[in-house]
Amino acid sequence: MGGSIDGGPGRWLGHSNWTRRELLSAAGKGALLAASAGGLISILDACGGGSPSSSGGGSKSAGKGPVNGSLAFSWWGAGERNTHTQNVINLFQQKYPKVSVQGVAVGNFTTYWEKLTVEAAAHNLPDVPQMQVRYMQAYDTRNALRALDDLVASGAIDVSGIPKVIVDSGRGPDGKLYMIPTGSATNNWTYNETMVGNAGMKAPPVGSWSDLQKWLLAIKDKLPHGVYASDLLGGSDDAVWWAWVATHGQPVFTKSGKLGFSKKLMVDYWNWWETLRKAGATVPASMVSEESTNNADTYLALGTVAFTESPANQIGAKQAPLTAAGKGTLKLAPFLKTSQGNGQVLVNNGMSIAANTSNLASAAAWINFFTNDAAGAKAYASDNGSVSVTKLLNAQIADPTVLGPGVLEYLQFMKQVIANQPTIIDFPPNYNAVVLALGNNYSNVSFGKASVASAVDAFFSQANAAATS
Amino acid sequence: MTIGNGAKVAGARAQGRRRGRWLGADGPAAYLFLTPWLVGLVGITLGPLLASLALSFTHYDLFNNPVWVGLANYQQMFLGDPTLLQSIRVTITYVVVSVPAILVLSLALAMLLNRGLQGLTVYRALFYLPSLLGGSVAIAVLWKQVFGTDGMLNQVLLVFHLHGPTWIGIPSTALYTLVMLNVWQFGATMIIFLAGLRQIPQALYESAQVDGAGIVRRFLHITIPMLSPVIFFNGVLGLIRAFQVFTSAYVISNGTGQPAGSTLLYSLYLYQQGFADYNMGYAAAMAWALLVFIAGLTGLAFLTARFWVFYGDQG
Numbered sequence: 001m002g003g004s005i006d007g008g009p010g011r012w013l014g015h016s017n018w019t020r021r022e023l024l025s026a027a028g029k030g031a032l033l034a035a036s037a038g039g040l041i042s043i044l045d046a047c048g049g050g051s052p053s054s055s056g057g058g059s060k061s062a063g064k065g066p067v068n069g070s071l072a073f074s075w076w077g078a079g080e081r082n083t084h085t086q087n088v089i090n091l092f093q094q095k096y097p098k099v100s101v102q103g104v105a106v107g108n109f110t111t112y113w114e115k116l117t118v119e120a121a122a123h124n125l126p127d128v129p130q131m132q133v134r135y136m137q138a139y140d141t142r143n144a145l146r147a148l149d150d151l152v153a154s155g156a157i158d159v160s161g162i163p164k165v166i167v168d169s170g171r172g173p174d175g176k177l178y179m180i181p182t183g184s185a186t187n188n189w190t191y192n193e194t195m196v197g198n199a200g201m202k203a204p205p206v207g208s209w210s211d212l213q214k215w216l217l218a219i220k221d222k223l224p225h226g227v228y229a230s231d232l233l234g235g236s237d238d239a240v241w242w243a244w245v246a247t248h249g250q251p252v253f254t255k256s257g258k259l260g261f262s263k264k265l266m267v268d269y270w271n272w273w274e275t276l277r278k279a280g281a282t283v284p285a286s287m288v289s290e291e292s293t294n295n296a297d298t299y300l301a302l303g304t305v306a307f308t309e310s311p312a313n314q315i316g317a318k319q320a321p322l323t324a325a326g327k328g329t330l331k332l333a334p335f336l337k338t339s340q341g342n343g344q345v346l347v348n349n350g351m352s353i354a355a356n357t358s359n360l361a362s363a364a365a366w367i368n369f370f371t372n373d374a375a376g377a378k379a380y381a382s383d384n385g386s387v388s389v390t391k392l393l394n395a396q397i398a399d400p401t402v403l404g405p406g407v408l409e410y411l412q413f414m415k416q417v418i419a420n421q422p423t424i425i426d427f428p429p430n431y432n433a434v435v436l437a438l439g440n441n442y443s444n445v446s447f448g449k450a451s452v453a454s455a456v457d458a459f460f461s462q463a464n465a466a467a468t469s
Numbered sequence: 470m471t472i473g474n475g476a477k478v479a480g481a482r483a484q485g486r487r488r489g490r491w492l493g494a495d496g497p498a499a500y501l502f503l504t505p506w507l508v509g510l511v512g513i514t515l516g517p518l519l520a521s522l523a524l525s526f527t528h529y530d531l532f533n534n535p536v537w538v539g540l541a542n543y544q545q546m547f548l549g550d551p552t553l554l555q556s557i558r559v560t561i562t563y564v565v566v567s568v569p570a571i572l573v574l575s576l577a578l579a580m581l582l583n584r585g586l587q588g589l590t591v592y593r594a595l596f597y598l599p600s601l602l603g604g605s606v607a608i609a610v611l612w613k614q615v616f617g618t619d620g621m622l623n624q625v626l627l628v629f630h631l632h633g634p635t636w637i638g639i640p641s642t643a644l645y646t647l648v649m650l651n652v653w654q655f656g657a658t659m660i661i662f663l664a665g666l667r668q669i670p671q672a673l674y675e676s677a678q679v680d681g682a683g684i685v686r687r688f689l690h691i692t693i694p695m696l697s698p699v700i701f702f703n704g705v706l707g708l709i710r711a712f713q714v715f716t717s718a719y720v721i722s723n724g725t726g727q728p729a730g731s732t733l734l735y736s737l738y739l740y741q742q743g744f745a746d747y748n749m750g751y752a753a754a755m756a757w758a759l760l761v762f763i764a765g766l767t768g769l770a771f772l773t774a775r776f777w778v779f780y781g782d783q784g
Binding site for chain 2: 110114117118120121138139142143144285286287288289290293429430432433436439440443444446447449458462466469
């Protein structure tokens, strides 16, 4: 039986003169080498060396110069947002015909940051990457972004129309400005006003955590079959967790990036959710990982829950499917504000300039245009956070004809939030790892794989380890 | 006899000289044609491979220069990382269930197709199709839909008045949906089995039948031994592939390894370390530990092969 594999289907293997032993042995070894190497290549693709320097400079002409050449700009989003962004790019290129903006949209939010990380590792960030306060420190503390203070001082970027609290959200731990906030956003409660009314209940009492819990426990039996009072947000949502910590008067993070609050506070927080989950007031734990990240397919948008946390700027996208299905109207409600702290946290979006940019003048001009140009702001229609320049925000509220559904409500909501001194959190550079630890450990609790106390211990251990890694 | 041997030696020397001249004349041209492959091998495979080995002894956050930490990453792996242990447990369960399952299913189908079926090429192509699609993100997304609360599986169960759970949302079943996705890609394994089955001489079966051997005996005493090199080959390849599965776990759990860490495969945790925790030195150490483990396992398989793999060319 020393025949070769050379007949019938064996032909596709290619070689007709080898013995079976030779062929199988060689193929096995080849496969091992290829497989082992393949597993490593993905890591190595991201490996670069050296570290870029972030330049500041103090010249009065910093960032001023000919606006021309190619400018790479990347953002997260899809559909309508891409259309809005492209419209602004077109207006900018009309004003500066010698510049060509190479826009790159990444549809998935998580993928956007992964892509940016790889690009930063290769010192190949786009000239202007869209940025968010939760992730900015990962880049500015590692010298991947250019400090923008000199561009503001020279007038290349004008931030005079933006409230100070918003501008300051773009500063790194060294006090330098690394992001020009272009859209203010916040997380908050959103509930289905129609469902709540049909259940014979008043609006959720968002003034106290215990009142809110009682309200959720009370409404759960008054909702139609298959509709839950709330999403289960103990691990899948970081914003409610910040609000819990901030309203108990403790910092979410220390200056060194470790968790800044007590373990007891975290135990209380997860117990608050566990009480609701065990009573059936939230969706079961098994439904958490199944929930889509696409706004139109979230449980709130599908009418599966009556109440959840949802960033104010998503109200339009989540209202649309509810309207189409005749399942009610959404309403925004703020997080709690106590004498100890404000649960509303600013999670601003903005634009940064890469340390590796070779077209500083065009990058500065683009950010300045996006931030301050009236026609540009109108074209973007506050798609990713309420426009940060107060004058432009007021103009959009006064003339909401260009705004999408639900946008006017969230602009008015944001105006209140900003006037109410929202909390600013100094997110650590490895915030991603903290979010992962939050989700994984609460998942263990909600499936009965860990006690609340042991999950809190593990969460603290993992989150604090991430701060020092 | 001596003269004859001498002639053979002389002939071999002459052949060697001819080969040498051939290489001498065309060698540069051969190397020129090989250059793209050599550049790829050194630049894309060997270079990064060695670089990752060096990085595994460093703290490297992707942005700044790596800092030498010696064996710290390996020490942390073996002594201070409970999440790694969890991912190893999940991965071993995945491998232990999915590799035998794919071998059994593909062998069964190969034997079915080997019975002189009409339209064999069509069936072969159809069964092979999932192997081409199976590793893709699109199929993993589809899988998420199939095993969701309102997914295809539960719709089928509903016909029998059974209300299925969300298979991907429960820790006890989530991993097995990934196993099924792996098993679904049985086509390549099946084609290799089919090739092996066709190499078994029919005379053996006919003789056994004349001696009164039934189907089971013929399968156990002819098919399995004669097919053992192919089983060995498919098994080793399946092990290597299964230990490195990433895409399906990443897509189905949104990159988290949830619910309750039940889909946190080794490669997914490695990815999290590298790209969520910016801990690329540790991720590189994990990659090398996996490489050494797979190499060891493959070596063990080759060592034990002499006891159960029948190549047919043994004395």
